Amino acid sequence: MIKRPAPQKVRLRRTMMFMNAQKPGLIKDAYIYGSDSIILDLEDAVAENQKDAARFSLYNALKSVDYGDTEVIVRINGLDTPHWQEDIRCVVAAGADGIRIAKCESAQDVLTVEAHVLAAEREFGVEEGRTLLMAALESPKGILNAYEIVSASARMFGCAISGGDFRKSMHVQIQEGGIEMLTARGQMLLAARAAGVMCFDTMFPNIDDMETFKQEVIQNHKMGFDGKSIVSPKQIQFVHDTFAPTQKEIAYAEKLVRSFDEQADSGVGVYTVDGKMVDIPFFEDARRIIALAKACGVYKGDL
Numbered sequence: 001m002i003k004r005p006a007p008q009k010v011r012l013r014r015t016m017m018f019m020n021a022q023k024p025g026l027i028k029d030a031y032i033y034g035s036d037s038i039i040l041d042l043e044d045a046v047a048e049n050q051k052d053a054a055r056f057s058l059y060n061a062l063k064s065v066d067y068g069d070t071e072v073i074v075r076i077n078g079l080d081t082p083h084w085q086e087d088i089r090c091v092v093a094a095g096a097d098g099i100r101i102a103k104c105e106s107a108q109d110v111l112t113v114e115a116h117v118l119a120a121e122r123e124f125g126v127e128e129g130r131t132l133l134m135a136a137l138e139s140p141k142g143i144l145n146a147y148e149i150v151s152a153s154a155r156m157f158g159c160a161i162s163g164g165d166f167r168k169s170m171h172v173q174i175q176e177g178g179i180e181m182l183t184a185r186g187q188m189l190l191a192a193r194a195a196g197v198m199c200f201d202t203m204f205p206n207i208d209d210m211e212t213f214k215q216e217v218i219q220n221h222k223m224g225f226d227g228k229s230i231v232s233p234k235q236i237q238f239v240h241d242t243f244a245p246t247q248k249e250i251a252y253a254e255k256l257v258r259s260f261d262e263q264a265d266s267g268v269g270v271y272t273v274d275g276k277m278v279d280i281p282f283f284e285d286a287r288r289i290i291a292l293a294k295a296c297g298v299y300k301g302d303l
């Protein structure tokens, strides 16, 4: 039996790759592709009459496969279905790192899931609090309630917008530049940052259209997301490359960090580095960039 280390609330989650939990051939070695997280799906990828088979496959995979550093999240069925309670028991018994609450719309949804997770942890002798939560916001109501949702539980590590269901609710299709979801993306980002949790963009379904996918990933990064839901291994590398700081950004951040103590010691609070004004927030952001570069494995310096 595989014993997994305790999951972390903050870690790299540039890519969270979906796969159908019912397919042993897909989930048994999904870690080899190198996404930061995998999402074993019990919800929409699984046909209604295959939910039991999917849970069975998921449980056995988690009990027998060593996923190494890859985080294992399970997307459970929505709270308006007859499946979610058994999903939670299965996921907790199997020892997954976390649960993605599909179609989450309120703090009450989170509290309901949390209560059932705790009961399952007690039932199966799993350490209390071990199973993390994240919320998928898939409707206007979910987006409008984003802050109360992500603040509802100490287990909550982040939220993701879900474009398929969200666009359906808004009667829109994918548009150039993502204009159809810009407001919702922005609102969710604000809520996540205000609550101090991570924030992920939706999956991009057109697997063969790598050009549009890349434009979306670049926009996600510029907007401040921590990562993205994905549906194919083909989508991993570009997201990882885009979300890692560039060597130019790292060099500037290093310069800033090195100069800061020196300037502060000589009584200077605001000054310029390479012609750009900097003070405390710039310094703190430089530290974040260096920490991210280290986590992404692209830092070569000695700070």
Ligand SMILES: CC(=O)SCCNC(=O)CCNC(=O)[C@H](O)C(C)(C)COP(=O)(O)OP(=O)(O)OC[C@H]1O[C@@H](n2cnc3c(N)ncnc32)[C@H](O)[C@@H]1OP(=O)(O)O
Residues within 6 Å of the ligand: 017, 018, 019, 020, 026, 030, 041, 044, 045, 164, 165, 203, 230, 231, 232, 233, 234
């Ligand atoms: C709106 C929503 O709810 S999205 C969330 C639910 N959706 C999902 O879970 C779908 C996830 N994606 C998939 O299942 C698949 O990518 C599909 C069905 C869309 C396409 O599958 P394929 O046609 O086999 O894709 P493709 O030919 O590019 O696959 C190449 C290889 O990557 C593997 N692969 C593809 N997608 C995935 C994935 N998501 N996870 C793990 N492995 C994958 C394939 O098994 C194949 O492996 P092989 O070469 O050893 O046979």
Ligand SMILES: O=C([O-])CC(=O)C(=O)O
Residues within 6 Å of the ligand: 044, 136, 138, 160, 161, 162, 163, 164, 165, 166, 201, 202, 203, 229
């Ligand atoms: O969470 C996601 O990105 C996938 C999904 O369910 C949706 O798009 O509706």
Ligand SMILES: [Mg+2]
Residues within 6 Å of the ligand: 044, 138, 162, 164, 165
């Ligand atoms: Mg959905």
